[in-house]
Amino acid sequence: MLEVRRLKKRYGDKIALDDVSLSVGEGQMFGFVGANGAGKTTTMRIIMGVLSGDGGEVEWRGKPVGFETRRRFGYMPEERGLYAKMRVAEQITYFGQLGGMAPAAARSAADALIERLGLTERRDDDVDSLSLGNQQRVQLAVALIHDPELLVLDEPFSGLDPIAVDALAEVLAERTAKGVPVVFSSHQLDLVERLCDSVGIIKAGTMIAGGTVGDLRARESRKRLRIVVSGADPGWADRLPGTVVAKSAQDGAGRDEVVLMPSDDQEALRVAAGAGRVEHFGWQEPSLAEIFREVVA
Ligand SMILES: Nc1ncnc2c1ncn2[C@@H]1O[C@H](COP(=O)(O)OP(=O)(O)OP(=O)(O)O)[C@@H](O)[C@H]1O
DSSP states (O other), rough: OOOEEEEEEEETTTEEEEEEEEEEEETTTEEEESSTSSSHHHHHHHHTSSOSSSSEEETTTTTEOOHHHTTTTTOOOOOOOOOOTSSSHHHHHHHHHHOOHHHHHHHHHHHHHHHTTGGGGTTSSBBGGSOOOHHHHHHHHHTTOOOOSSSEEETTTTTTOHHHHHHHHHHHHHHHHHOOEEEEOSSOOOHHHHHHHHEEEETTTTTEEEEEHHHHHHHTTTTTEEEEEOOTTTTTGGGEEEEEEEEEOTTTTSEEEEEEEOOOOOHHOOOHHHHHEEEEEEEEEHHHHHHHHHHHO
């Protein structure tokens, strides 16, 4: 298990991290989300030891993390870091060897990743001749090649086309199935929702929410009502108590659909019933993106 406790980091007067804690169990996929500048990259850099914190601890399997342990981690840094003039296959193999693999093992692992990540036709090209998305695939292969015990990936999905997104999601799921914890940051909340067992939401250097997507949903689930009414007068939604967060105009069957954050759910029901025929009235499960907007606001 990866355990991060009470990390602190300052840049001059600016507090970048203020007591950031998270834990990721064996085989768990942890999605790290937050607005630009919230502190995700800083946290991941401290986990990987490329930046030192001003306080707090990082433990792997119950022990403080040091250089030797980190060699067994796979890391995709935000700033990336490939040799521009080295060929794809050669480069991935080279990083495998840096990660402690024998040359033959590194070559065959590189071949497997090249195929999985859709780089077969580019294997003999220099990295700087690749598109950004393909460079990203190489960077991922480099992070994955030495069969790391833990994966820490800074926005691994950004810039990938949908096929590459699926290929990477599949590769990561295989690693978690073998017990490897995966931490990744992303602004693609639909992906995080689809892939992750747990998420942490960071805002201005503080973890403001965390848990499984199910936990977060349960906490937020009795906040939004979805109401569908047919045959109602045009102004009926204005009489609903609370805030209308979405409204679609009448469809062909004369139905209005409203999503309401009610101040009084029973009064909302009375208003809907008074306005027309109530076709649907129920709590709506929020998406991770909706939860995010709410807790970060
Ligand atoms: N080297 C640095 N010097 C000064 N301030 C820094 C430095 N690196 C990061 N910061 C500040 O620390 C805060 C956290 O930045 P960080 O890069 O960790 O955020 P992030 O969540 O990864 O953002 P993004 O989603 O944009 O990548 C920001 O306010 C940033 O401006």
